[in-house]
Amino acid sequence: LMVWLRRTTHYLFIVVVAVNSTLLTINAGDYIFYTDWAWTSFVVFSISQSTMLVVGAIYYMLFTGVPGTATYYATIMTIYTWVAKGAWFALGYPYDFIAVPVWIPSAMLLDLTYWATRRNKHAAIIIGGTLVGLSLPLFNMINLLLVRDPLEMAFKYPRPTLPPYMTPIEPQVGKFYNSPVALGSGAGAVLIVPIAALGAKLNTWTYRWMAA
Numbered sequence: 018l019m020v021w022l023r024r025t026t027h028y029l030f031i032v033v034v035a036v037n038s039t040l041l042t043i044n045a046g047d048y049i050f051y052t053d054w055a056w057t058s059f060v061v062f063s064i065s066q067s068t069m070l071v072v073g074a075i076y077y078m079l080f081t082g083v084p085g086t087a088t089y090y091a092t093i094m095t096i097y098t099w100v101a102k103g104a105w106f107a108l109g110y111p112y113d114f115i116a117v118p119v120w121i122p123s124a125m126l127l128d129l130t131y132w133a134t135r136r137n138k139h140a141a142i143i144i145g146g147t148l149v150g151l152s153l154p155l156f157n158m159i160n161l162l163l164v165r166d167p168l169e170m171a172f173k174y175p176r177p178t179l180p181p182y183m184t185p186i187e188p189q190v191g192k193f194y195n196s197p198v199a200l201g202s203g204a205g206a207v208l209i210v211p212i213a214a215l216g217a218k219l220n221t222w223t224y225r226w227m228a229a
Contacts, residue, residue: 059161063154063201067209070094070120071149072216074127075141079220084132091124110174116164119156123149138217146213150205158198 074087095117102115127145134140 059154059158059197060201060204063157063197064205064208066118066120066157067123067150067153067205068212070123070153071127071146071209071213072219074124075145075213075216076220078128078131078141079138079217082136084128084136087124087127087131088121091120094120113164114174116160119160120153122156123153126152142213142217143210146210147206149213150207150209151202154198154201154205 070091074090077090078084078086080086098115098117102117105114106112126148127141130145130148131137131141134144
């Protein structure tokens with residue numbers, strides 16, 4: 018009974034991590050940074066997306082020990098966000114109202130690192146975390162360029178829950194930094210590694226808790 022209970026608790030914990038990561042990613046990505054403030058706050062968006070992806074993906078991957086699990090995790094997040102996109106569309110908002118972030122290619126790089134280093138946890142944290150931080154801003158900028166006009170969407174279809182002080186403004190790209198992709202990648206490559214380590218440590222903590 019105790020073995021069954023511990024295993025069930027661990028799998029339930031994974032589900033909780035996956036759902037919370039996705040919800041936080043949707044809120045950080047779509048409402049504030051990804052559409053209304055797309056160009057101005059792209060760096061903050063990149064870091065938030067990389068963080069939410071890597072902490073859950075590396076936890077899930079190290080729990081199963083199977084390369085490919087991080088990609089599976091990112092796929093779940095993508096499907097979940099597409100469901101949210103469909104819900105907004107059903108309410109009468111345009112198709113471009115929510116732009117789904119691109120997580121899967123970065124998660125594939127994390128899986129590839131884990132596989133290529135023969136399931137080395139520390140390599141996954143350092144190399145994989147760096148690759149996620151470097152690649153995600155690039156993939157998401159390509160994704161953002163495919164949206165018809167983020168600023169037009171923001172002005173024409175304001176969020177019903179958006180506070181007045183978050184009203185979209187004309188973006189000031191170039192005033193503070195010239196390349197949001199380069200800055201996002203550089204900051205992400207440094208910041209995502211300790212977050213990946215936290216995800217790995219979270220896995221260790223849950224094992225110890227269940228073994229107590």
